[in-house]
Amino acid sequence: MDRLLQGVTIKINDKLFVKNPESSELGKRIIEISIQMINEMGFENFTFKKLGLKIGSNESSIYRYFENKHKLLLYLTSWYWGWMEYQMVFATNSIKSSKEKLLKAILIMTREVKEDSAFSHINEVLLNKIVINEYSKSYLTKEVDAENKEGFYIIYKRLIGRLGEMITEVDSDYQYPTSLASTILENGLHQHFLKEHFPSLTDCNDKVTPTQYLTHLVFNTLNKEIDE
Amino acid sequence: MDRLLQGVTIKINDKLFVKNPESSELGKRIIEISIQMINEMGFENFTFKKLGLKIGSNESSIYRYFENKHKLLLYLTSWYWGWMEYQMVFATNSIKSSKEKLLKAILIMTREVKEDSAFSHINEVLLNKIVINEYSKSYLTKEVDAENKEGFYIIYKRLIGRLGEMITEVDSDYQYPTSLASTILENGLHQHFLKEHFPSLTDCNDKVTPTQYLTHLVFNTLNKEIDE
DNA sequence: CAAATATAATAGTATTACTATCATACTATA
DNA sequence: TATAGTATGATAGTAATACTATTATATTTG
Numbered sequence: 001m002d003r004l005l006q007g008v009t010i011k012i013n014d015k016l017f018v019k020n021p022e023s024s025e026l027g028k029r030i031i032e033i034s035i036q037m038i039n040e041m042g043f044e045n046f047t048f049k050k051l052g053l054k055i056g057s058n059e060s061s062i063y064r065y066f067e068n069k070h071k072l073l074l075y076l077t078s079w080y081w082g083w084m085e086y087q088m089v090f091a092t093n094s095i096k097s098s099k100e101k102l103l104k105a106i107l108i109m110t111r112e113v114k115e116d117s118a119f120s121h122i123n124e125v126l127l128n129k130i131v132i133n134e135y136s137k138s139y140l141t142k143e144v145d146a147e148n149k150e151g152f153y154i155i156y157k158r159l160i161g162r163l164g165e166m167i168t169e170v171d172s173d174y175q176y177p178t179s180l181a182s183t184i185l186e187n188g189l190h191q192h193f194l195k196e197h198f199p200s201l202t203d204c205n206d207k208v209t210p211t212q213y214l215t216h217l218v219f220n221t222l223n224k225e226i227d228e
Numbered sequence: 229m230d231r232l233l234q235g236v237t238i239k240i241n242d243k244l245f246v247k248n249p250e251s252s253e254l255g256k257r258i259i260e261i262s263i264q265m266i267n268e269m270g271f272e273n274f275t276f277k278k279l280g281l282k283i284g285s286n287e288s289s290i291y292r293y294f295e296n297k298h299k300l301l302l303y304l305t306s307w308y309w310g311w312m313e314y315q316m317v318f319a320t321n322s323i324k325s326s327k328e329k330l331l332k333a334i335l336i337m338t339r340e341v342k343e344d345s346a347f348s349h350i351n352e353v354l355l356n357k358i359v360i361n362e363y364s365k366s367y368l369t370k371e372v373d374a375e376n377k378e379g380f381y382i383i384y385k386r387l388i389g390r391l392g393e394m395i396t397e398v399d400s401d402y403q404y405p406t407s408l409a410s411t412i413l414e415n416g417l418h419q420h421f422l423k424e425h426f427p428s429l430t431d432c433n434d435k436v437t438p439t440q441y442l443t444h445l446v447f448n449t450l451n452k453e454i455d456e
Numbered sequence: 457c458a459a460a461t462a463t464a465a466t467a468g469t470a471t472t473a474c475t476a477t478c479a480t481a482c483t484a485t486a
Numbered sequence: 487t488a489t490a491g492t493a494t495g496a497t498a499g500t501a502a503t504a505c506t507a508t509t510a511t512a513t514t515t516g
Contacts, residue, residue, distance in 0.1 A: 019493095024493080026493085026494075041370065042369060042370040044369065044370075045370065047471085047472065047473080048472095048473080048474090049471090049472080049473085057494080057495080058494070058495050058496070058497095059473095059474090060474095060475085060476090060494085060495075060496080060497095061493080061494055061495065063473095063474075063475085064493080064494080067474095068473075068474080069473090133368055134368065136364040136365075136368060137364075137365065137368065139425070139426075140361055140362065140364060140365065140421075141270060141272065142269065142270040142272075142273065144425050145425060148425065148426065153426070157426070157428060157429060160429050161428075175431065175436075175444070176431045176436075176441045176444065176445070177431070178428070178429060178430055178431045179419060179422075179430045179431045179432060179438075179441045180445070181429075182415075182418070182419070182422060182429050182430055183411065183415050183418075183419075183445075186414075186415065186418050187410075187411050187414065187415055190410070190411075190414050191407060191410070191411075193368075194407075194410060197367070197372050197373060197376065198367075198376065198381070198385070200385060200389075200406070201385060201388050201406060201409075201410050202406055202407045202410055203403065203404045203405070203406045203407045204407060208403075208404075210407075213404045213407045216403070216404065216449075217404070217408070217411075217445070217449055220448065220449045220452050221444075221445055221448045221449055224448050224452055247462095252462080254462085254463075275502085275503065275504080276503095276504080276505090277502090277503080277504085285463080285464080286463070286464045286465065286466095287504095287505090288463085288464075288465080288466095288505095288506085288507090289462080289463055289464070291504095291505075291506085292462080292463080295505095296504075296505080297504090
């Protein structure tokens with residue numbers, strides 16, 4: 001993503017924080033170190049107390065930025081999807097062929113993030129891992145409908161919308177563009193998880209990427225009719 | 229599923245419990261009521277204390293059956309996948325055509341469970357909902373590799389193995405049978421979730437089922453080559 | 457009937473997920 | 487430069503969670 005990102009800021013729903021973490025050094029440190037810690041110990045074991053200890057700050061100070069760790073997770077994952085959206089729009093913008101466009105979008109959405117942009121306090125490599133391991137937990141809750149109404153998932157929804165449109169552009173007769181878009185995003189993460197923890201449940205490995213699998217799936221499905 | 233299930237017991241890894249809940253009335257009540265409660269309040273809000281209160285038993289008594297609620301969830305979901313496996317094997321056993329076989333298997337794995345078999349203390353309708361809403365949480369943990377080694381996911385893995393084999397029988401040239409099998413199971417659950425909570429992220433609704441979407445996806449993918 | 461086993465009752469601990477209060481330091485402006 | 491406002495830190499406290507331990511009582515079985 002090179003230098004362009006320097007000037008780009010990702011707009012996050014401001015109901016997700018009490019005080020904008022971008023507005024102070026402490027705020028940025030909260031983001032930076034929480035990404036590291038959630039990665040290391042997992043979301044369940046991560047607490048604001050531990051975070052405070054590690055950043056040499058006070059638990060109560062962290063609560064001035066985020067109501068609870070669930071909102072922090074929503075903040076982090078929203079940032080991630082916003083970053084994905086930016087990359088997708090930027091990279092597909094100039095492509096004329098709708099097939100090439102979709103191909104590129106799938107690549108961006110399903111590839112493993114391997115380089116940290118290093119322009120901000122946000123480590124995208126680790127954030128990608130957090131999304132793989134923790135994203136489902138942000139919506140598999142009893143509060144999901146209320147939080148959806150509050151707009152906490154809006155970036156993710158917009159992203160799937162865009163991907164769905166690209167699918168339709170490739171095949172306007174295809175009946176399940178939105179479901180397929182959801183499948184790409186969600187199963188993209190899942191195949192990465194399987195590769196790491198359940199290699200016997202996936203064909204993805206060092207040589208075969210989730211991107212290849214999903215690209216093959218999508219392009220074998222579109223512009224085809226079932227014939228017996 | 230009718231009367232056949234009466235005689236069938238699903239074998240669960242006995243490391244998942246301290247004392248087999250099938251071995252006593254209290255154990256069965258723990259299973260029965262925990263299914264209800266996890267459904268109502270969600271896994272996060274569910275505790276052994278609340279369960280004890282509801283079944284008029286003691287928190288400490290429940291700990292004599294399950295070490296913690298995570299193991300209980302693994303027990304319940306293992307049971308579910310065992311039940312799925314039973315249905316799948318039973319229903320596909322006599323089918324000669326490999327296409328028909330796969331079709332049937334996909335139907336069984338991705339349909340919404342609407343009827344409780346009523347032969348046991350286990351309500352399959354509610355259990356299906358639990359699996360949709362909570363299953364990911366059982367493996368998205370830092371302990372997943374250790375627990376996988378202990379065999380806690382063995383039924384699920386066997387099920388995906390079987391489904392993968394059926395895919396290969398339909399198309400022996402297809403390169404991603406295992407990934408596709410994983411996608412069917414996991415995305416089957418996910419499409420049900422989306423239908424309920426994020427209707428704008430799926431094409432599934434009252435008329436279109438996740439089964440239809442996934443069946444279409446699978447059969448449009450198999451026995452096809454990408455051609456430009 | 458005694459012994460073994462299952463369950464219940466009670467208490468206690470460390471940790472979590474906060475909330476509240478007060479002190480202090482730093483910052484912006486009149 | 488004094489002062490008011492804002493940010494952070496320190497400390498304390500609460501209710502709930504996720505257990506463990508102990509003892510009592512009830513039930514089953516040999």
